Amino acid sequence: MADQIPRVVVLRLPMYARVLSGLVKENRKVVSSQELGARLQVTPAQIRKDLSYFGKFGKQGSGYSVKKLLVELRSILGLDREWSVAVIGAGRLGKALIKYPGFAPQGFNVVGAFDNNPHLVNKKVGKVTVRSIDQLEDSVQELGINVGIVAVPAPEAQNVVSVLLRCGVKAILNYAPAVVQVPKDVQLREIDPLLALQSMTFYLKETRTPRRDRGVRS
Amino acid sequence: MADQIPRVVVLRLPMYARVLSGLVKENRKVVSSQELGARLQVTPAQIRKDLSYFGKFGKQGSGYSVKKLLVELRSILGLDREWSVAVIGAGRLGKALIKYPGFAPQGFNVVGAFDNNPHLVNKKVGKVTVRSIDQLEDSVQELGINVGIVAVPAPEAQNVVSVLLRCGVKAILNYAPAVVQVPKDVQLREIDPLLALQSMTFYLKETRTPRRDRGVRS
DNA sequence: CCGTGTGAATGAGTTCACAGCC
DNA sequence: GGCTGTGAACTCATTCACACGG
Numbered sequence: 001m002a003d004q005i006p007r008v009v010v011l012r013l014p015m016y017a018r019v020l021s022g023l024v025k026e027n028r029k030v031v032s033s034q035e036l037g038a039r040l041q042v043t044p045a046q047i048r049k050d051l052s053y054f055g056k057f058g059k060q061g062s063g064y065s066v067k068k069l070l071v072e073l074r075s076i077l078g079l080d081r082e083w084s085v086a087v088i089g090a091g092r093l094g095k096a097l098i099k100y101p102g103f104a105p106q107g108f109n110v111v112g113a114f115d116n117n118p119h120l121v122n123k124k125v126g127k128v129t130v131r132s133i134d135q136l137e138d139s140v141q142e143l144g145i146n147v148g149i150v151a152v153p154a155p156e157a158q159n160v161v162s163v164l165l166r167c168g169v170k171a172i173l174n175y176a177p178a179v180v181q182v183p184k185d186v187q188l189r190e191i192d193p194l195l196a197l198q199s200m201t202f203y204l205k206e207t208r209t210p211r212r213d214r215g216v217r218s
Numbered sequence: 219m220a221d222q223i224p225r226v227v228v229l230r231l232p233m234y235a236r237v238l239s240g241l242v243k244e245n246r247k248v249v250s251s252q253e254l255g256a257r258l259q260v261t262p263a264q265i266r267k268d269l270s271y272f273g274k275f276g277k278q279g280s281g282y283s284v285k286k287l288l289v290e291l292r293s294i295l296g297l298d299r300e301w302s303v304a305v306i307g308a309g310r311l312g313k314a315l316i317k318y319p320g321f322a323p324q325g326f327n328v329v330g331a332f333d334n335n336p337h338l339v340n341k342k343v344g345k346v347t348v349r350s351i352d353q354l355e356d357s358v359q360e361l362g363i364n365v366g367i368v369a370v371p372a373p374e375a376q377n378v379v380s381v382l383l384r385c386g387v388k389a390i391l392n393y394a395p396a397v398v399q400v401p402k403d404v405q406l407r408e409i410d411p412l413l414a415l416q417s418m419t420f421y422l423k424e425t426r427t428p429r430r431d432r433g434v435r436s
Numbered sequence: 437c438c439g440t441g442t443g444a445a446t447g448a449g450t451t452c453a454c455a456g457c458c
Numbered sequence: 459g460g461c462t463g464t465g466a467a468c469t470c471a472t473t474c475a476c477a478c479g480g
Contacts, residue, residue: 006448006449007448008448008449008450009449010417010420010421011413011417013416013417013420014412014413014416014417015397015413017416018395018397018413019397032460032461032462033461033462034460034461039397040397041397041399043450043451044461044462045450045451045452045453046449046450046451048461048462048463048464049449049450049451049463049464051462051463052462052463052464056462056463057462058461058462058463059457059458059461059462060456060457060458060460060461060462060463061457061458061459061460061461061462062458062460062461062462063460063461063462064462076420077416077417077419077420078419078420078422078423079416079419083415083419083422085415092314092317092318093314093318096310096311096314097411099310100310100311100411102395102411102412103411103412103415106412106415106416108412108415146422147415147418147419149411170421170422171415171418171419171421171422173411173414173415173418177236177320179233179237179257179258179259181259187417187418187421187422189414189415189417189418191409191411191414193315193318193320193321193367193391193409194232194320194321194324194326195229195232195233195236196391196407196409197301197303197321197324197326197365197389197391197407198231198232198235198295198297198324199228199229199231199232199295199407200365200389200391200405200407201295201296201297201301201365201389202228202231202294202295202296203228203388203389203405204296204301204364204388204389204405205296224470224471225470226470226471226472227471250438250439250440251439251440252439261472261473262439262440263472263473263474263475264471264472264473266439266440266441266442267441267442267471267472267473269440269441270440270441270442274440274441275440276439276440276441277439277440277479277480278438278439278440278441278478278479278480279437279438279439279440279479279480280438280439280440280480281438281439281440282440
């Protein structure tokens with residue numbers, strides 16, 4: 001069970017898992033692909049098809065056991081274990097990421113932070129102490145880093161990524177607004193709000209000065 | 219020229235524009251789809267095909283004028299004008315977004331910030347003063363908001379989005395880890411580092427304890 | 437000759453529609 | 459009756475391959 005699974009399917013599984021977590025909290029026991037789809041803006045057929053790549057998790061006539069399906073998905077995604085994350089770049093963005101309280105509860109522990117600014121090195125940010133980027137290479141092994149989050153300025157991004165690659169890190173989340181190259185056995189995700197904004201404005205161009213009913217308050 | 223253009227194409231155009239900006243700075247006059255592709259990890263054919271949806275911008279035998287193509291793309295994407303952005307939620311993340319210095323140079327001006335926490339209201343963050351979320355509806359018109367960035371806790375996200383929709387905002391960048399529903403004439407982009415991380419770990423599962431050559435330092 | 441622009445061919449991903457089971 | 463699981467049909471996206479122009 002390796003990689004003949006469509007990329008897009010893997011990108012959707014975490015969304016399914018998130019909705020299921022919500023349903024667990026609502027104490028829902030069972031859910032249909034129909035309802036899951038409605039909550040996710042995805043067709044029921046797509047959900048069933050996606051899940052079918054991994055096995056048969058549902059019961060005909062009723063649907064899926066919320067708890068069971070969530071456990072399955074978490075196992076499939078490798079979320080039933082802890083991951084050690086390094087944040088590289090401890091500027092405004094890096095600091096925000098290091099302190100972000102949403103990672104740890106999901107098993108992503110920020111265990112290291114790195115920056116090349118001497119004013120930041122040895123300072124504490126959240127629970128970790130910032131180290132020099134020179135130490136990154138050694139620290140990856142020491143700290144057992146599995147995942148790198150890159151939050152350095154664009155021109156430095158490729159260098160940092162190259163170091164991570166050399167250390168055997170196989171998953172990189174890149175916040176730098178730069179294209180970085182990785183071999184295809186390495187996972188890379190880009191987070192870039194500007195690209196997102198710029199792709200939305202394309203569709204906004206036509207929508208000029210939307211008529212608004214003036215005065216009357218509903 | 220409306221919307222028979224594939225979604226994915228529109229998502230790629232901003233990347234092209236970004237690389238072209240870089241080339242302008244390097245004083246490159248001309249570029250081929252070949253080279254553009256190499257810098258972006260995209261096939262040359264794809265670039266040519268993508269551009270062909272909008273016109274003929276290249277010269278056979280030589281390639282594309284860097285400057286001219288950039289101007290064209292910026293015009294196509296609606297980046298040759300200014301956009302007014304509201305950030306809703308002025309917590310840790312919201313503050314970072316409000317202060318992010320990368321938006322303004324690209325024509326995205328954060329002109330309003332909103333939060334429902336009384337301790338934050340009327341406080342200055344960066345260049346803007348935080349207003350109460352109650353004022354959001356009126357402010358959208360007053361400030362001419364075109365784009366909303368949502369950085370509130372997940373449970374509040376849909377409410378905030380609904381207000382934005384009521385005000386006629388047609389582009390929303392959602393940082394809240396929640397699925398929000400919008401009509402299809404509204405553009406929505408999601409930014410969620412956790413989903414990104416969780417989709418990477420799927421591929422990491424198999425890669426166990428990568429053998430490292432011990433001792434010898436290269 | 438080199439590189440664009442593009443129909444045509446291929447490939448990937450989604451939806452349909454229905455058999456099978458609860 | 460209701461809902462899953464899934465081949466088959468279809469839609470959407472990418473790549474090929476070549477005619478054409480500088």
